Amino acid sequence: MAQNKMIYLDNNATTPCDPRVVKAMLPYFYEHPGNAASRSHPFGWEAEAAVDTARQQIAELIHCDEKEIIFTSGATESDNLAIKGVFEMYSRKGNHIITATTEHKAVLDTCKVLEKKGAEVTYLEVGSDGRINLQELESAIKPSTVLISIMWANNETGVIQPIKEIGDICAKHGILFMSDATQAVGKIPVYPKENGVHLMAFSAHKMYGPKGVGALYVSRKDPRVKVTAQMDGGGHERGMRSGTLNVPGIVGFGKAAEIASKEMKQDAERLSKLRDKLESGLKSKLEEVYVNGSKDFRMPHVTNMSFKHVEGEGLMMTFNQDIALSSGSACTSASLEPSYVLVALGLGDDLAHSSLRFSLGRFTTEEEIDQAIEAIASGVNHMRDLSPIWEMYKEGVDLKTVIWSSH
Amino acid sequence: MAYSEKVLDHFKHPKNVGSLDKNDSNVGTGLVGAPECGDVMRLQIKVNPNTNTIEDAKFKTFGCGSAIASSSLATEWLKGKNIEDAMKIDNMDIVEELALPPVKIHCSVLAEDAIKSAIKDYQTKNGLA
Numbered sequence: 001m002a003q004n005k006m007i008y009l010d011n012n013a014t015t016p017c018d019p020r021v022v023k024a025m026l027p028y029f030y031e032h033p034g035n036a037a038s039r040s041h042p043f044g045w046e047a048e049a050a051v052d053t054a055r056q057q058i059a060e061l062i063h064c065d066e067k068e069i070i071f072t073s074g075a076t077e078s079d080n081l082a083i084k085g086v087f088e089m090y091s092r093k094g095n096h097i098i099t100a101t102t103e104h105k106a107v108l109d110t111c112k113v114l115e116k117k118g119a120e121v122t123y124l125e126v127g128s129d130g131r132i133n134l135q136e137l138e139s140a141i142k143p144s145t146v147l148i149s150i151m152w153a154n155n156e157t158g159v160i161q162p163i164k165e166i167g168d169i170c171a172k173h174g175i176l177f178m179s180d181a182t183q184a185v186g187k188i189p190v191y192p193k194e195n196g197v198h199l200m201a202f203s204a205h206k207m208y209g210p211k212g213v214g215a216l217y218v219s220r221k222d223p224r225v226k227v228t229a230q231m232d233g234g235g236h237e238r239g240m241r242s243g244t245l246n247v248p249g250i251v252g253f254g255k256a257a258e259i260a261s262k263e264m265k266q267d268a269e270r271l272s273k274l275r276d277k278l279e280s281g282l283k284s285k286l287e288e289v290y291v292n293g294s295k296d297f298r299m300p301h302v303t304n305m306s307f308k309h310v311e312g313e314g315l316m317m318t319f320n321q322d323i324a325l326s327s328g329s330a331c332t333s334a335s336l337e338p339s340y341v342l343v344a345l346g347l348g349d350d351l352a353h354s355s356l357r358f359s360l361g362r363f364t365t366e367e368e369i370d371q372a373i374e375a376i377a378s379g380v381n382h383m384r385d386l387s388p389i390w391e392m393y394k395e396g397v398d399l400k401t402v403i404w405s406s407h
Numbered sequence: 408m409a410y411s412e413k414v415l416d417h418f419k420h421p422k423n424v425g426s427l428d429k430n431d432s433n434v435g436t437g438l439v440g441a442p443e444c445g446d447v448m449r450l451q452i453k454v455n456p457n458t459n460t461i462e463d464a465k466f467k468t469f470g471c472g473s474a475i476a477s478s479s480l481a482t483e484w485l486k487g488k489n490i491e492d493a494m495k496i497d498n499m500d501i502v503e504e505l506a507l508p509p510v511k512i513h514c515s516v517l518a519e520d521a522i523k524s525a526i527k528d529y530q531t532k533n534g535l536a
Contacts, residue, residue: 311469317415353445385424386475387469388449390469391467405520
């Protein structure tokens with residue numbers, strides 16, 4: 001990768017585009033420039049054929065019919081289209097939506113907008129493992145419930161929700177089930193139909209495809225789901241999403257899906273070993289290290305760890321010339337609030353401010369993990385040497401009894 | 408976010424890290440901030456009561472790079488100053504020296520609070536306040 005020698009452990013933010021994907025895309029910029037909606041000449045036919053191939057490749061990856069794939073600009077658009085589109089299309093049935101507090105902002109903020117337009121939204125809490133409680137979900141259901149939106153896997157913690165069980169509850173109550181599967185598709189088996197998911201958002205750039213292209217899976221049979229289009233125009237994508245298709249992007253998305261179908265199993269096995277090595281390496285070198293969220297139900301390439309009495313952004317500064325990753329601490333944004341996802345897991349502020357998210361990827365090597373363990377352990381030690389609360393903790397002071405001057 | 412060279416330098420090579428004996432009557436300790444806000448600063452001064460001059464200053468900070476740099480710089484500035492001049496250190500001086508961006512101004516405010524709180528502790532201990 002560029003940024004020579006930099007170790008990239010932020011694959012949940014975005015993945016590098018696989019060179020095989022780039023190669024597949026290139027002819028669709030100049031040699032095959034057609035608009036997939038042009039029906040009157042070979043340029044259009046070629047583009048349409050390329051889009052059809054990509055649709056098939058993606059359908060194969062998630063075990064669905066290719067007609068159930070609606071191309072969008074990315075997962076944020078797909079989330080918006082699914083939730084707003086269902087809310088509008090099924091408004092006569094009801095106005096109640098159930099989601100969870102740890103969802104991505106693309107879901108939460110969409111729900112907040114709908115609340116202003118008359119929706120009633122229930123935000124389920126999660127346990128310390130990051131998963132929703134199925135009894136709570138079922139008892140939140142009302143006659144007016146039209147949609148349940150629960151993500152497949154969390155972007156910050158990698159925790160996987162009980163999708164099949166939620167799908168069963170939705171089927172039992174006749175409610176539509178939407179899942180933001182952006183972090184899961186292409187990394188683990190994600191089959192909406194087999195899990196009772198009716199709408200599913202995902203994106204190319206989280207699975208080694210290009211940025212700017214995503215998809216919404218919309219079930220066509222049992223049940224046949226429709227969403228109200230959120231943009232007016234030429235009626236592309238079965239009338240659900242107007243706008244000229246991003247042909248090179250879609251070709252790349254398709255290629256990325258084809259590669260994932262073949263390679264995700266081996267990628268996942270390799271990365272989970274490296275992830276485990278990273279965790280055990282850091283735990284053996286440092287005291288007071290915690291893994292956040294469920295260890296039984298999580299993505300193979302992700303770990304979210306807290307280093308007690310160390311502030312995340314400061315910690316990152318110790319190695320950000322060499323390693324790229326994300327922190328759940330407040331200081332990465334203008335606000336002083338730590339990550340709402342970690343707070344929802346019930347983490348105390350001390351641990352929420354002290355967290356790092358490691359997300360490995362197809363191009364991560366064992367050597368890089370070895371280097372990361374060394375760099376992060378030495379960074380944590382540097383920060384702890386500087387930390388007054390680490391010193392107090394080591395002296396046995398109960399930090400909860402200290403009267404802090406909040407500001 | 409890009410940090411200024413000065414912030415990076417203080418962060419990587421912080422000055423005056425450590426502790427002074429808080430029970431020493433010549434030592435004033437300021438502990439400001441809170442863990443839930445993501446920064447805690449402990450700044451200590453050792454005053455020569457005869458000259459009213461700060462002879463030594465130490466800090467430990469839990470926080471981002473800017474918070475650590477602000478407190479490291481504060482200890483540098485405190486050493487050798489008399490109490491009156493130390494009271495005049497303004498957070499905006501720190502902002503300017505370290506080229507802190509607007510989202511990091513609170514780090515400099517915290518450093519100023521830490522200075523004032525350490526001085527107040529020294530004065531209270533010695534019946535000077």
